[in-house]
Amino acid sequence: MILWEVANENNFRSIGNGRKRQPKYLVIDGQQRLTSLYSIIKSKSIINKNFKNIKIKIAFNPLEEKFEVSNVALEKDPEWISDISEIFSNSPTFSQAQPQQNTQ
Structure with missing residues (x-):
């Protein structure tokens, strides 16, 4: 830029x-x-x-620190935020729930 x-x-x-x-x-x-x-x-x-x-939707996986173009599979995966625009809005659809820890 x-x-x-x-x-x-x-x-x-x-x-x-x-x-x-x-x-x-x-x-x-x-x-x-x-x-x-x-x-x-x-x-x-x-x-x-x-x-x-x-409309461009970008998904983010905070555990892997990875961005991807959103798709149906990522929208269903609980480890992914399927549309990062939700983070920047006051949208009630985005919750900051912690991912479940593997206890094995």
Whole structure:
């Protein structure tokens, strides 16, 4: 990602949601990555290259410290958080239950 600090904020307009705040930085490189991260964290749909609305879901296994694109198998596996956007929201569906310890 490459950002450029804006010297004169009045020469640029902000983008999205009618925000009034002027930008402090311009994205020179990394717009796709930022869009994907925003979509994943905020659980927002994006328009793909075929102009279709899609929602990207990323799963996380805290025991293995591993990320994967979410799928049906991971959604059913209790060791996985099937959609990390739940962590960043105030969603009651995400509980911080501790995984069961193997007592063998």
